[in-house]
Amino acid sequence: MASGGTLLFIFTALCVTAVKSVECKTKNVGHYGQQSLLECVVKTSTDAPDPTIRTVAWKKLTSPEDEGDLVLGFNRGKWDRPKRGYRFADPSWDKKNMNVSLLITNTAVADDGDYECIVITDSGDDNVVTTLKVQARYSVPTVHSIPEKIVPNTDSTLICESHGGYPKGTLRWFDEEKYEWTRSSEMEATQSDDGLFQLTSRLLFLQGSTFQKYTCAVFNASGSKEDEIIFEMPAPPRLTPPSEPIEICKIVVRLVVIGSLMVGLLCVLLFCRWKAQREYSFLVSLI
Template identity: 70%
Template structure:
């Protein structure tokens, strides 16, 4: 049986070890970060020590790129071990003159690419304890200025045509939406295609079919990023009157005839009525007969 002194020593050693790991040293990171494509990105992490461990010396630092939060064997990007620093091209500590006494272990990505999007883990071991922290980087790239054109090049009334809207160089995948001049949305009548290039950026193409007899004077195409924010818009003018004003030629002729005939009928009725008033004193009931005949003729 172990003596009371031995048990006390073992208990004390276990407690000290636990304090070293959980209380003496703790790494604090900004867990969610946003990086712009083609620019520098910073994953901020700083080692915090208790008062009794302020003179802690770093023995090991490992920055890994993970495939998922549960990944334990991610790709090493920056490794400091046995007083030697190894780093993958494009990745380094944020402070160029970093050494094992520097508690700022932030990671700098010098040229952010789409492949940098994802999960990262920083692990630190010191002579006073160890700690690790998981964080993420969300890469974003702004979509290019929109290009909108029609097929055929000149839109003709009462003939089918297509509007095509394009934007490229964005990330993550965005959307193209269509609106008419009264801001009514027509995206449901369009078809959008998104293709990803070798660098991971997206090319967006949307086709809006314009049916004969239902084409509006203006259509606006807008590109929205993955967060729903509008990045650009372009208004295309078809130079065609609204659908209610460009009916068939036969309908137009009927409208013109109606505009001429109706006033003539009204004027004729007024003249007959006035004539009856003037002759009522001469012919009496004969005027009533004349008025009746006139209305029957109309």
């Protein structure tokens, strides 16, 4: 006579043979603030072509070893109260529907991670783990300078900021010749209460800069550029001759003109005097 354990093993083996498996898409990508779909379908066998689902449990795992936190559950005709934002992908789902895909209606950073789907039918059971990777696009970078008005040949700093992204990205700097200056900068990443990141990068210039334009670009965690902004340094002032020599030149010109007039007048007076003396001498000789 077979033992109870042997009978249980034989029954379980027959059940698992009837329901081949629960097949899920291994990796899923969800976008912050949008719907995310974890696709899972129960695959049946020819031995049990029309099984009835008794239990479906979707659990959010914090680690591969834990039991997980139930987010959506159906057990023997009764629904466990689902967590807000989780439901079956098919709104009209029932126990004869083999599509047990999970829909997250408003994806948050907290939804990132591993999920376990457990299915028990009248012909067998199976469970599988699938992963959701949440992404959020970073905002267009903004750049400002300290001081606000950069003075040539003085120290200055460019500050680039981008926010609202996930996972943690990077800010990178380039000059107008596409040479990268990121190693000369310092970046800080802070995470807000909703899990999104704000990136801040500071690029320091000592005694002015060599190039007229600098580009700050934001890259996501996968290394793809999402957006960029170009910052134009103030143009160097035009070189103009000092005003003091010009004033000196004007004064010299005036003195030369005045001097020339005085010399001319003196010459006229001497000539008139010489002419008068000559006429006087001529008259005296006649007498």
